[in-house]
Amino acid sequence: MAVQSLQAAPVPVTAAGRRRDREAMIAFWLFMSPMLLGLIVFTFVPIVWGFLLSFSRAQNTVSVGDFIGFQNYVDVLRDREFRRSLITILVFTAFIVPLTYAASLGLAMLVNGVNWGRGIFRTAFFIPTAISYVVASLIWRMSLFNGIPSGVANIAIYEWFGIENPINWIAGTDPPWYWLVLVTVRLWLQVGFYMIIFIAGLQEIPRSLYEAAWVDGARSGWTTFRDITLPMLRNTTIAVMLLLFINAFQAFDEFFNVLGGTAATQGNRGLARPPLVYLYQVAFQDADYGRGSAGAFILTAIIITVTVVQGRLFGFGRSA
Amino acid sequence: MRTDRLTAVERAYNRRLVAPLTRRDLVKTVTVAAGAVVFAGYGKSTVAKAQGNIRLVQWYHQYGEEGTQDAALRYAEEYTTVNPNVEVEMVWVPGDYEATVLPAALLTDEGPDVFEGHVTQALVDAGQVVPLDDLYTPEVRADFHPNDIATATVDGKIYSVKMVNDTGVLYYRKSLLEEAGVQPPTTMDEVIAAANTLNSGRVKGLFLGNDGGITALLTLAPQSAGTDILVNNEIVFNNERTVLAYEKIRELNDSGALLVGAPTDWWDPSAFTGGLAAMQWTGLWAMPGIREGIGEDFGIVPWPALDAQGVPVTFWGGWAEMVNAKSRNIDAAKAFVRWLWIENTANQQDWNLSYGFHVPPRLSAAAEAEPLKTPPPADAVRYFYENGKILPPQWTPAMGTALTNALSNIVKNGAPAAEEVAAAAQTCEQELQRLLG
Numbered sequence: 001m002a003v004q005s006l007q008a009a010p011v012p013v014t015a016a017g018r019r020r021d022r023e024a025m026i027a028f029w030l031f032m033s034p035m036l037l038g039l040i041v042f043t044f045v046p047i048v049w050g051f052l053l054s055f056s057r058a059q060n061t062v063s064v065g066d067f068i069g070f071q072n073y074v075d076v077l078r079d080r081e082f083r084r085s086l087i088t089i090l091v092f093t094a095f096i097v098p099l100t101y102a103a104s105l106g107l108a109m110l111v112n113g114v115n116w117g118r119g120i121f122r123t124a125f126f127i128p129t130a131i132s133y134v135v136a137s138l139i140w141r142m143s144l145f146n147g148i149p150s151g152v153a154n155i156a157i158y159e160w161f162g163i164e165n166p167i168n169w170i171a172g173t174d175p176p177w178y179w180l181v182l183v184t185v186r187l188w189l190q191v192g193f194y195m196i197i198f199i200a201g202l203q204e205i206p207r208s209l210y211e212a213a214w215v216d217g218a219r220s221g222w223t224t225f226r227d228i229t230l231p232m233l234r235n236t237t238i239a240v241m242l243l244l245f246i247n248a249f250q251a252f253d254e255f256f257n258v259l260g261g262t263a264a265t266q267g268n269r270g271l272a273r274p275p276l277v278y279l280y281q282v283a284f285q286d287a288d289y290g291r292g293s294a295g296a297f298i299l300t301a302i303i304i305t306v307t308v309v310q311g312r313l314f315g316f317g318r319s320a
Numbered sequence: 321m322r323t324d325r326l327t328a329v330e331r332a333y334n335r336r337l338v339a340p341l342t343r344r345d346l347v348k349t350v351t352v353a354a355g356a357v358v359f360a361g362y363g364k365s366t367v368a369k370a371q372g373n374i375r376l377v378q379w380y381h382q383y384g385e386e387g388t389q390d391a392a393l394r395y396a397e398e399y400t401t402v403n404p405n406v407e408v409e410m411v412w413v414p415g416d417y418e419a420t421v422l423p424a425a426l427l428t429d430e431g432p433d434v435f436e437g438h439v440t441q442a443l444v445d446a447g448q449v450v451p452l453d454d455l456y457t458p459e460v461r462a463d464f465h466p467n468d469i470a471t472a473t474v475d476g477k478i479y480s481v482k483m484v485n486d487t488g489v490l491y492y493r494k495s496l497l498e499e500a501g502v503q504p505p506t507t508m509d510e511v512i513a514a515a516n517t518l519n520s521g522r523v524k525g526l527f528l529g530n531d532g533g534i535t536a537l538l539t540l541a542p543q544s545a546g547t548d549i550l551v552n553n554e555i556v557f558n559n560e561r562t563v564l565a566y567e568k569i570r571e572l573n574d575s576g577a578l579l580v581g582a583p584t585d586w587w588d589p590s591a592f593t594g595g596l597a598a599m600q601w602t603g604l605w606a607m608p609g610i611r612e613g614i615g616e617d618f619g620i621v622p623w624p625a626l627d628a629q630g631v632p633v634t635f636w637g638g639w640a641e642m643v644n645a646k647s648r649n650i651d652a653a654k655a656f657v658r659w660l661w662i663e664n665t666a667n668q669q670d671w672n673l674s675y676g677f678h679v680p681p682r683l684s685a686a687a688e689a690e691p692l693k694t695p696p697p698a699d700a701v702r703y704f705y706e707n708g709k710i711l712p713p714q715w716t717p718a719m720g721t722a723l724t725n726a727l728s729n730i731v732k733n734g735a736p737a738a739e740e741v742a743a744a745a746q747t748c749e750q751e752l753q754r755l756l757g
Contacts, residue, residue, distance in 0.1 A: 060448070147530075151581070170580075266534070
């Protein structure tokens with residue numbers, strides 16, 4: 001009975017019904033139009049404009065018209081620094097994706113496993129998500145990982161390992177400690193968010209599965225994690241991996257701010273310049289908007305390709 | 321809150337506050353809030369009030385010295401006092417001013433009427449600035465240094481008026497050098513030797529910025545080798561002297577005697593006054609701060625010559641005022657520029673000397689500047705006039721990026737210097753050809 005009453009009764013086609021339809025339609029457009037307008041003005045128009053710009057010679061101007069074919073695309077692909085930026089982002093992705101995945105899943109299982117204070121832990125780990133990348137990057141650069149003896153990291157290595165000479169965490173290349181700085185800041189910022197997603201995933205797994213496994217002789221620990229938890233988290237894993245990949249490819253803030261944001265110190269940017277920092281320099285600093293747009297479309301194509309391939313490999317959208 | 325004591329007015333007010341929000345109120349509130357967000361606009365802006373029918377918007381980048389923002393506002397207000405029909409909105413722009421904010425604003429119709437920056441061929445070619453030749457009478461022109469005219473001139477026309485001249489010097493702690501028996505360096509090899517001797521691990525020998533001097537010495541290093549960057553529309557740095565100069569920067573970085581990773585960068589004297597490094601390259605502007613920090617325990621030299629064939633150098637920098645070609649009040653804007661930076665030497669003295677040390681661009685004003693008459697500031701001014709090097713308006717950010725990438729690869733990744741310099745020169749050539757069309 002309860003189920004039946006939830007089903008919509010067929011609406012008789014009457015004048016009142018037609019009026020209700022019209023009102024619903026008006027309401028629909030009223031609610032949707034601000035959003036659609038915003039989408040058109042701030043997203044679709046710039047995309048089309050950017051696409052046209054990418055085929056134009058547009059230096060110190062954003063007017064479309066001086067068409068030069070694929071020259072901007074050729075220039076970007078020929079630039080060693082752009083190719084290097086792709087390698088940089090691949091290296092970064094190779095570090096940050098597995099690390100975030102493992103750390104957030106681990107945290108989720110720990111937090112989910114405690115009987116007391118679950119809410120406190122969940123909140124504590126989630127808070128960094130609400131912090132700005134710029135602020136966190138500046139704290140990492142100026143306070144935690146600065147190169148002077150009173151920096152937090154340098155105090156730590158002195159106290160723990162007796163290393164007296166301060167390490168140059170950001171500008172040094174041998175070894176490239178800057179990767180530690182760049183990876184940890186993002187890890188700290190995003191791990192809480194993915195932890196929440198995993199906790200939701202974990203809570204979806206029916207307890208009966210673990211109980212059945214227990215009856216069959218499987219003890220909790222590695223076996224149940226491998227044979228129950230991981231397979232049941234398949235959809236969550238796919239979603240998390242996709243988000244992690246796309247976010248990593250779009251990295252900008254921590255690279256820009258840790259390695260020197262303003263025009264007055266640019267010598268460290270070359271250490272690890274992801275594509276978005278490269279494009280920022282080409283478009284906004286060198287004022288070559290045409291070439292910048294071309295680079296943006298190349299990067300978009302790469303991200304879409306990776307996402308589609310990833311979706312195929314993991315079987316995104318297939319039912320479990 | 322005890323309601324029985326509330327006055328009738330207060331009760332009425334409270335009722336209003338708790339009254340349910342009507343749809344109209346909601347729309348009104350949201351609209352006003354959104355408008356406030358949108359029209360809060362960029363940076364902190366203050367309008368000098370006038371009955372005026374002409375309104376000029378003037379942009380400054382954010383100067384570091386205390387008091388500069390108030391001074392800029394005061395000049396704007398003074399102008400309205402003398403010209404009641406013109407009001408000037410002074411906008412103080414923080415952030416990546418000249419690299420990103422200003423170029424984007426100049427593309428729109430809503431950019432500033434008057435703004436500070438550096439004249440470039442690209443700005444002129446894009447028709448974004450107007451020539452200011454009519455402000456330069458023969459006497460006025462003679463009262464500006466040829467370098468300030470050269471950096472403002474494109475295709476024979478002058479596009480800016482210099483507001484402030486900046487230069488850099490190598491500061492050293494006298495006491496630390498005496499203690500270590502080190503003389504102030506006069507060549508690059510002496511710089512490297514001095515930095516190593518002065519380096520005690522916890523107090524580093526030299527601070528050139530957190531990128532190891534890549535930005536600070538990018539163009540100064542080749543110039544100190546006796547060569548140059550871009551002269552008469554020719555890229556001239558692709559030679560052995562530049563290669564050698566850049567290799568020396570790598571040697572300096574590899575020595576471990578440089579301070580890198582300080583909380584502040586080379587333009588700020590805190591690392592030097594805080595005892596993190598025995599020597600630092602920074603601006604003349606920092607001298608008042610350095611005096612405040614360590615008294616007279618410092619000496620200055622220009623950036624040393626690479627070797628016997630080189631020359632000591634420093635940068636000829638600063639900011640210049642320009643008029644936006646899209647301004648609706650070009651004549652009023654020009655009149656304002658003439659009043660502020662040509663006629664008004666009192667304000668020029670104030671702007672250049674009251675907040676940090678700069679050299680007033682009017683030669684007559686510089687000659688009268690009391691704080692610059694005795695050493696060490698007087699020495700810095702002498703280095704500025706004798707050793708100051710300029711980059712012409714044909715030098716573009718894209719060229720700077722290419723050269724920075726080259727030096728960064730040489731210093732950080734140990735790339736072969738000759739190849740990197742040659743590759744950068746090729747990129748700069750292409751860029752120059754594209755620019756000169």
